Amino acid sequence: MNQRLWQFAGxxxxxxxxxxxxxxxxxxLPTVARLGVVNGAGTLETEPVFCLKxxxxxxxxxxxxxxxxxxxxxxxxxxPTALHGALIPIKKSQAWWDLPQDERRxxxxxxxxxxxxxxxxxxxxxxRLHHCRDLGDAEPFDFLTWFDFSPADExxxxxxxxxxxxxxxxxxxxxxxxxxxxR
Amino acid sequence: MNQRLWQFAGxxxxxxxxxxxxxxxxxxLPTVARLGVVNGAGTLETEPVFCLKxxxxxxxxxxxxxxxxxxxxxxxxxxPTALHGALIPIKKSQAWWDLPQDERRxxxxxxxxxxxxxxxxxxxxxxRLHHCRDLGDAEPFDFLTWFDFSPADExxxxxxxxxxxxxxxxxxxxxxxxxxxxR
Numbered sequence: 001m002n003q004r005l006w007q008f009a010g011x012x013x014x015x016x017x018x019x020x021x022x023x024x025x026x027x028x029l030p031t032v033a034r035l036g037v038v039n040g041a042g043t044l045e046t047e048p049v050f051c052l053k054x055x056x057x058x059x060x061x062x063x064x065x066x067x068x069x070x071x072x073x074x075x076x077x078x079x080p081t082a083l084h085g086a087l088i089p090i091k092k093s094q095a096w097w098d099l100p101q102d103e104r105r106x107x108x109x110x111x112x113x114x115x116x117x118x119x120x121x122x123x124x125x126x127x128r129l130h131h132c133r134d135l136g137d138a139e140p141f142d143f144l145t146w147f148d149f150s151p152a153d154e155x156x157x158x159x160x161x162x163x164x165x166x167x168x169x170x171x172x173x174x175x176x177x178x179x180x181x182x183r
Numbered sequence: 184m185n186q187r188l189w190q191f192a193g194x195x196x197x198x199x200x201x202x203x204x205x206x207x208x209x210x211x212l213p214t215v216a217r218l219g220v221v222n223g224a225g226t227l228e229t230e231p232v233f234c235l236k237x238x239x240x241x242x243x244x245x246x247x248x249x250x251x252x253x254x255x256x257x258x259x260x261x262x263p264t265a266l267h268g269a270l271i272p273i274k275k276s277q278a279w280w281d282l283p284q285d286e287r288r289x290x291x292x293x294x295x296x297x298x299x300x301x302x303x304x305x306x307x308x309x310x311r312l313h314h315c316r317d318l319g320d321a322e323p324f325d326f327l328t329w330f331d332f333s334p335a336d337e338x339x340x341x342x343x344x345x346x347x348x349x350x351x352x353x354x355x356x357x358x359x360x361x362x363x364x365x366r
Contacts, residue, residue, distance in 0.1 A: 001320060002317075055319065057316070057317050058281075059283055063283055102245075133240070134317040135185065135238075136185055137185060137319065
């Protein structure tokens with residue numbers, strides 16, 4: 001079992017209450033009451049309605065200076081005050097994946113400012129990115145991003161999502177769902 | 184099932200005769216007579232002695248101009264004359280994966296000339312790269328590279344391997360095995 005694997009299981013059990021599920025682009029996900037977040041291949045309490053899997057991995061676009069700047073301020077998932085959270089599953093188009101590395105990087109940061117937009121939400125919003133595209137089983141999404149923050153910081157998180165969705169990078173997003181949770 | 188998944192199964196059956204297995208860095212692999220190469224999760228004829236899995240994926244380092252140059256000359260795996268081949272499983276160190284993208288790219292090409300070294304073997308040597316690190320099951324290697332070529336081109340392939348193993352990039356390789364095959 002890959003120790004970097006995480007499962008996000010929607011159903012009737014799990015640590016988090018699901019407060020909303022919105023289809024942003026393309027198909028949504030079934031309505032569920034709870035979301036369980038499990039590290040590894042661990043068994044789930046009850047049969048989930050959906051189970052999304054992803055692995056944390058190495059950085060794909062960050063430069064040394066960008067990484068250093070983020071590492072200095074970012075906070076881990078799970079702070080006691082971070083009672084609200086969100087899971088944002090995303091699938092990008094084949095056109096995105098066919099682009100060479102330099103063109104993906106240019107769209108990602110030089111033209112979309114993905115890192116700088118994310119930077120503005122730090123340290124209040126914590127984030128953990130999971131990759132799904134290169135799992136052995138076909139997954140419905142390419143990325144699962146898991147965020148948490150205090151209820152007072154929810155507007156800051158809303159601004160982050162709105163800013164990213166205006167970018168050139170997001171034109172390559174062909175499916176996006178927003179799952180909001182609380183605990 | 185991910186359509187980009189490939190399995191490389193060593194045992195007593197498979198399309199290829201194994202002519203040698205050499206441990207280059209770290210542990211080798213068990214001696215086997217045959218290697219089967221299977222797309223997808225398809226079942227194998229007999230229980231393999233080892234089974235390595237990987238997925239083809241998007242380019243991680245290539246620029247547009249480098250990709251265009253390679254695409255113009257590279258050949259597909261499986262040409263009728265390509266009776267010899269090799270599977271090269273590689274694992275890189277945690278230090279490699281901790282590097283930011285710009286530093287991995289600089290080591291990969293600006294300082295190790297990985298693409299240019301590979302370019303010299305084209306079109307004679309065909310190559311398909313598979314990623315293992317982000318599979319859900321823990322895999323013993325990060326990459327599986329599968330090559331084929333005519334018997335007359337084997338010295339050219341030997342030169343390719345020797346040149347890559349002299350590079351700065353290869354200092355981050357902590358396990359490498361060379362499996363040579365024929366059909």
